[in-house]
Amino acid sequence: xxxxxxxxxxxxxxxxxxxxxxxxxxxxxxxxxxxxxxxxxxxxxxxxxxxxxxxxxxxxxxxxxxxxxxxxxxxxxxxxxxxxxxxxxxxxxxxxxxxxxxxxxxxxxxxxxxxxxxxxxxxxxxxxxxxxxxxxxxxxxxxxxxxxxxxxxxxxxxxxxxxxxxxxxxxxxxxxxxxxxxxxxxxxxxxxxxxxxxxxxxxxxxxxxxxxxxxxxxxxxxxxxxxxxxxxxxxxxxxxxxxxxxxxxxxxxxxxxxxxxxxxxxxxxxxxxxxxxxxxxxxxxxxxxxxxxxxxxxxxxxxxxxxxxxxxxxxxxxxxxxxxxxxxxxxxxxxxxxxxxxxxxxxxxxxxxxxxxxxxxxxxxxxxxxxxxxxxxxxxx
Numbered sequence: 001x002x003x004x005x006x007x008x009x010x011x012x013x014x015x016x017x018x019x020x021x022x023x024x025x026x027x028x029x030x031x032x033x034x035x036x037x038x039x040x041x042x043x044x045x046x047x048x049x050x051x052x053x054x055x056x057x058x059x060x061x062x063x064x065x066x067x068x069x070x071x072x073x074x075x076x077x078x079x080x081x082x083x084x085x086x087x088x089x090x091x092x093x094x095x096x097x098x099x100x101x102x103x104x105x106x107x108x109x110x111x112x113x114x115x116x117x118x119x120x121x122x123x124x125x126x127x128x129x130x131x132x133x134x135x136x137x138x139x140x141x142x143x144x145x146x147x148x149x150x151x152x153x154x155x156x157x158x159x160x161x162x163x164x165x166x167x168x169x170x171x172x173x174x175x176x177x178x179x180x181x182x183x184x185x186x187x188x189x190x191x192x193x194x195x196x197x198x199x200x201x202x203x204x205x206x207x208x209x210x211x212x213x214x215x216x217x218x219x220x221x222x223x224x225x226x227x228x229x230x231x232x233x234x235x236x237x238x239x240x241x242x243x244x245x246x247x248x249x250x251x252x253x254x255x256x257x258x259x260x261x262x263x264x265x266x267x268x269x270x271x272x273x274x275x276x277x278x279x280x281x282x283x284x285x286x287x288x289x290x291x292x293x294x295x296x297x298x299x300x301x302x303x304x305x306x307x308x309x310x311x312x313x314x315x316x317x318x319x320x321x322x323x324x325x326x327x328x329x330x331x332x333x334x335x336x337x338x339x340x341x342x343x344x345x346x347x348x349x350x351x352x353x354x355x356x357x358x359x360x361x362x363x364x365x366x367x368x369x370x371x372x373x374x375x376x377x378x379x380x381x
Contacts, residue, residue: 003299009068016050016072020079028080031208032353035200037162038083038208045087046117054091055099059107060115066243067305070250074298077254078261079350081357082208084251089158089209090114092244094121097169097185101228101236106187110167119166124154124214125237130171131156132370134241135234139216141172141186147223148174148186150194150216156364161197161212165190168214171233183233187225194219205357241366245318246308248365249301252325253294255361259329259336259354260290266340266349277339286335294332297325316378323371326361333358 005013024041031038045051053069055061069091076084095114098106098121113119130136139152150172160168167189175182188195198213228236264287267278277283301321307314336351337344344351362368 005067005071009065009071012064012068013071013075015048016075017078019044019048020076020083024076024079024083028083028208028350029348029353031080031082033207033347035207037210038086039163041083042086042117042120042164051087051090051117052095052111052115055095055111055115059099060112062115065305066246066308067302070246070301070305073247073250074254074257074301077251078258080208081251081255081354082206084254085206085209086120086159088244088247088251089122090117090120092247093123093240094159094167094169096243097121097123097227097236097240098187100239101185101232103224105224106227110187113166118164120159120162120164121166122157122160122168123237123240124157124160124168124170126156127152127154132367134171134237135183137171137173137183139170139172141174141184142176143174143223146220148172148221148225150186150188150219150221152216154214156201156211157214158209158211160190160210160214161200162210165197165210169227170214170216171237174230174233179231182231184230185227185233185236186221187227188216188219188221192219192221205353205360242315242318243308244365245322245371246301246304246314248361249297249304249318249321249325252322252329252361253298253301255329255354255358256290256294256297256325256332259332259351259358260287260294262349262351262354263287263290263332263336263339266343270341283339286339290332290335293328297321297328300324316375319366319371319374319378322365323368323375326358326363326368329358329361 049062052061053064054066057063073088098110114121141148141150167187169185169187174184194217196215200212267283268276270277304314304317304321333354337355343349
């Protein structure tokens with residue numbers, strides 16, 4: 001087994017790290033405090049080709065790998081989760097469905113702007129009664145002479161309401177009375193009559209990312225906006241969630257590493273009883289446990305991405321990585337706050353933001369409990 005990253009991947013890792021430290025870190029606290037969407041950073045990431053890393057150059061992407069994408073997400077999250085989730089949700093949830101299931105016309109029309117970051121993509125799955133029970137979709141789409149008429153609502157949707165949002169691909173029941181269980185995915189572009197983006201949520205974390213409810217009231221889109229075959233929506237979004245878990249797992253690794261970075265830095269500077277607190281065994285135990293668990297989680301996440309790049313089954317490993325890294329991000333950010341003491345409770349220190357940002361990683365892209373279900377089924381339990 002080879003664990004060394006190739007030259008191109010190492011170069012991308014260094015470049016993203018330099019960008020995160022030099023461009024993101026100086027504004028991360030202000031973006032979080034003001035809840036301002038990072039338009040300028042997204043534009044720069046688009047110019048650098050990072051908004052389309054795992055997509056072929058032929059469709060406007062960077063021609064990179066899933067592993068390279070995961071590493072880029074990890075490095076961004078070491079500094080700020082809001083910027084990272086903007087790229088992560090756009091790539092995994094917004095662009096992948098078009099690339100994997102879109103028609104030639106849909107790909108030609110949408111992918112160039114998506115891969116360049118000129119437009120952001122979103123995916124609308126979650127509803128009040130269709131979160132973990134993803135198949136319990138209430139949104140309906142009825143096919144008529146004018147196309148699909150969509151009625152319903154989605155919640156907790158990322159990237160759908162910014163100035164550069166391009167489309168949302170939503171799940172909807174399309175079978176009518178004859179096939180009540182039929183679920184399809186339909187593309188709805190921003191500006192379509194009857195499609196309304198609600199007010200952004202007031203959130204615990206990810207304050208500089210765009211998350212809001214969506215509603216559809218007599219929203220009519222062309223018949224050709226169907227994404228892939230009619231009735232294939234359930235299978236499609238399960239595959240998209242598998243891919244998305246690699247990105248979210250990378251976020252967990254990055255946030256945990258960022259928390260460790262800050263905790264170690266503070267522990268070496270903070271002096272108590274005449275010496276840095278990093279010299280005390282209790283603090284050393286926390287730091288060493290964090291570092292060890294992060295390395296294990298990183299290898300699990302990289303394996304999931306590598307399996308996908310090899311064209312092999314990655315669903316189980318992605319679920320394991322997502323379960324492991326979400327919990328680890330919460331634990332490491334908590335320990336980082338503890339090591340900072342009272343300062344960890346103050347917003348001027350990044351660990352306070354890390355602590356708030358971490359919890360969603362045990363919920364989004366499938367809760368921990370859903371990951372356990374996926375893993376148990378794969379084990380034959």
